[in-house]
Amino acid sequence: MPQIVQFTSPHHVELVETASAPLTPGSVRVETWYSGISAGTELTAYRGTNPYLTSAWDAENRLFVPGEPSFGYPVQGWGYSEVGQIVEIADDVEGLAVGDVVHGIWGHRSDAVLPAAALQGRVMPNDADPILGTFARVGAIALNGVLAADVRLGEQVAVFGQGVIGLLATKFATLSGGRVLAVDAMGKRLERAARFGASEVVPVGVDGGAGRRIRELTGGGADSAIELSGSDRALHEAVRSVTVEGLVAASGFYQGGASGLNLGEEFHHNRVRIVASQISGVPVGLGGRWDQPRLVRTVMGLFLSGAVDAADLVTDVVDATDVAGIFERLDSGDADVLQATLRFDAAPERTR
Numbered sequence: 405m406p407q408i409v410q411f412t413s414p415h416h417v418e419l420v421e422t423a424s425a426p427l428t429p430g431s432v433r434v435e436t437w438y439s440g441i442s443a444g445t446e447l448t449a450y451r452g453t454n455p456y457l458t459s460a461w462d463a464e465n466r467l468f469v470p471g472e473p474s475f476g477y478p479v480q481g482w483g484y485s486e487v488g489q490i491v492e493i494a495d496d497v498e499g500l501a502v503g504d505v506v507h508g509i510w511g512h513r514s515d516a517v518l519p520a521a522a523l524q525g526r527v528m529p530n531d532a533d534p535i536l537g538t539f540a541r542v543g544a545i546a547l548n549g550v551l552a553a554d555v556r557l558g559e560q561v562a563v564f565g566q567g568v569i570g571l572l573a574t575k576f577a578t579l580s581g582g583r584v585l586a587v588d589a590m591g592k593r594l595e596r597a598a599r600f601g602a603s604e605v606v607p608v609g610v611d612g613g614a615g616r617r618i619r620e621l622t623g624g625g626a627d628s629a630i631e632l633s634g635s636d637r638a639l640h641e642a643v644r645s646v647t648v649e650g651l652v653a654a655s656g657f658y659q660g661g662a663s664g665l666n667l668g669e670e671f672h673h674n675r676v677r678i679v680a681s682q683i684s685g686v687p688v689g690l691g692g693r694w695d696q697p698r699l700v701r702t703v704m705g706l707f708l709s710g711a712v713d714a715a716d717l718v719t720d721v722v723d724a725t726d727v728a729g730i731f732e733r734l735d736s737g738d739a740d741v742l743q744a745t746l747r748f749d750a751a752p753e754r755t756r
Contacts, residue, residue, distance in 0.1 A: 409512035409727050409746070411479040414452035417731050419724050422480070425517040432500055432520050433492035437751035438721070439512045440485030440538035441744045443567065443734045444634055444657050449479050450731050453659045481511035487528065487537030488515075489750065499524055507537025507704075512724070514748045525701070529708060535721075535754065536707045538745055539572075539714040543703030544696060545683045546572035546632075549655035550580060551690060552681035553628040557581030562618050562626040562645045563602075565633030565656065566593035568717050568743045572703075573630050573655075575600040575712050585621060587614045587641070588633075590739050596717075608638075615644025615670070625650055625674075630681075632656050637664030643678070644670045655681040720744040721754065 408422040427433055448454035455461075457479075460471035487507045490500060497520040500506075505528040510516035528537050546569045555561050555577045563574045566588035574584050578601030586597035589608040597605055610617045619625045625647030631639045634656030642652045643665075670676060681687070686694040706712040719742040722730050730744045 407514045407724065407748075408480050409483065409724065411449045411477060411482065413477050415450060415735070417450055417728055419727055420480075422513065424515070427492055427494055427517055429494050429496050430520055431494050431517050432490050432497060432523065433515060433517050434486075434488040434506060434508075434510065434523075435491045435515045435750040436486055436488040436510070436513060436748045437505075438487050438535050438538050439483050439724075439746045439748070440542065441483070441512075441730065441734070441746065442485060442542055442569075443741075443744070444569070445484075446482055447731075447734060448657065448659060449482055450735060481513060483512035484509040484541045485538040486510050486512075486516075487534050488748075490523075491515075494520070500527070504528075505530075505534055505537070507540050509541060512727070512746055514724070514750070525697070532708055533715055533754075534752075535718060535745065536704075536714055539707055539717075540700050540704055541683070542569050543572055543707065543712075543714065544699035545569050545655070547576050547699050547703055548683055548686060549573050549630045549632065549653050549681045550576045551694065552653035552655070552679055552687045553577070553630045553651060554687075555580045555582040555628060559583070559627040560585065560622045562587060562606075562614075562629040562642060563597075564588075564614070564629060564631045564638045564642050565635075566590070566597045567632065569655075570630075570632040571596055571600050571717060571742075572712070572714070573632060574602050576703075576706075577630070578602070579706075579711070585618050585626060585645075587618075587638070592739055593742070596742070599716075613641055613644060614638075615641040618645035622647075628652065630655055634658050635664070636662035639678075640665045640669075643674075643676050646674070646676055648674045650674070650676055652676060652678045653681045654678055717743040718745055721747050724748050 405421045456475040459468045561582040585604045586602035594605040628651040629642040631642040724746045
């Protein structure tokens with residue numbers, strides 16, 4: 405019987421049985437091997453803070469409005485970092501074959517029926533570590549933030565939050581020619597940031613705040629900052645960290661209010677620009693040349709070539725049946741967990 409991860413209620417997640425989807429024309433069936441947990445997004449479902457769970461999304465006007473929430477518990481199928489093997493294919497499908505290992509988005513479930521078109525260009529090389537496929541989406545989010553921050557050769561960029569996406573942003577900004585100053589509250593993550601190319605690491609809580617420390621280290625302020633922690637206080641420090649008319653890419657998923665963000669201070673007096681970076685779109689100025697498939701192709705090229713060691717970010721590979729335990733650790737802020745990945749029964753043994 406197929407299985408799927410279900411958020412049953414706040415702080416209650418489990419693996420439950422689900423019906424098997426029929427194969428339809430133009431589709432393939434994929435058995436999931438690994439499914440990466442994107443902690444920032446998925447903890448909003450685990451904790452019950454996601455706006456879709458508390459208000460209604462008016463898609464036509466693109467507004468959250470009062471009313472019946474768009475989602476309600478139980479919530480199934482979250483997850484956007486999957487890799488697995490094609491085990492069945494419709495007669496009219498071309499370009500894919502049974503046995504192909506593919507990466508894509510189909511949620512934390514043991515198998516899925518997907519349009520073949522959604523998996524075109526997403527076949528993993530035979531000699532690749534399949535778990536790299538789980539980094540396609542989070543890598544695209546990180547690269548989107550770097551593009552939004554307009555990082556250029558010789559510029560200085562502060563990256564706030566050194567979780568998985570923040571560490572990838574640190575690496576991508578470094579590869580773009582930027583000098584990166586990495587900020588986080590956890591010493592272990594700052595150590596990884598240095599390994600991923602950060603020139604300076606700045607702990608949260610440093611005297612005068614991270615923003616002031618970055619201004620000192622950069623001789624007047626970073627050219628840009630990327631905020632990925634989802635903390636309004638971190639966004640405020642990102643604003644404080646940039647030079648006059650500097651740019652801040654707000655890439656975190658912010659929950660609740662923003663009592664720590666004081667717009668009458670440095671934001672106002674230094675004429676700081678804040679832009680939102682969210683994976684549903686690329687920066688406005690790049691829309692004619694960049695899109696989500698190009699983001700994915702770019703980051704997967706870096707991962708598969710070894711230019712970026714994404715597999716080094718994996719700290720925990722747990723059986724899908726242990727989903728409750730790993731979410732408890734993520735919710736508690738366990739410093740030993742960086743990238744947690746669910747392993748389903750069909751997955752082969754990993755050698756790394």
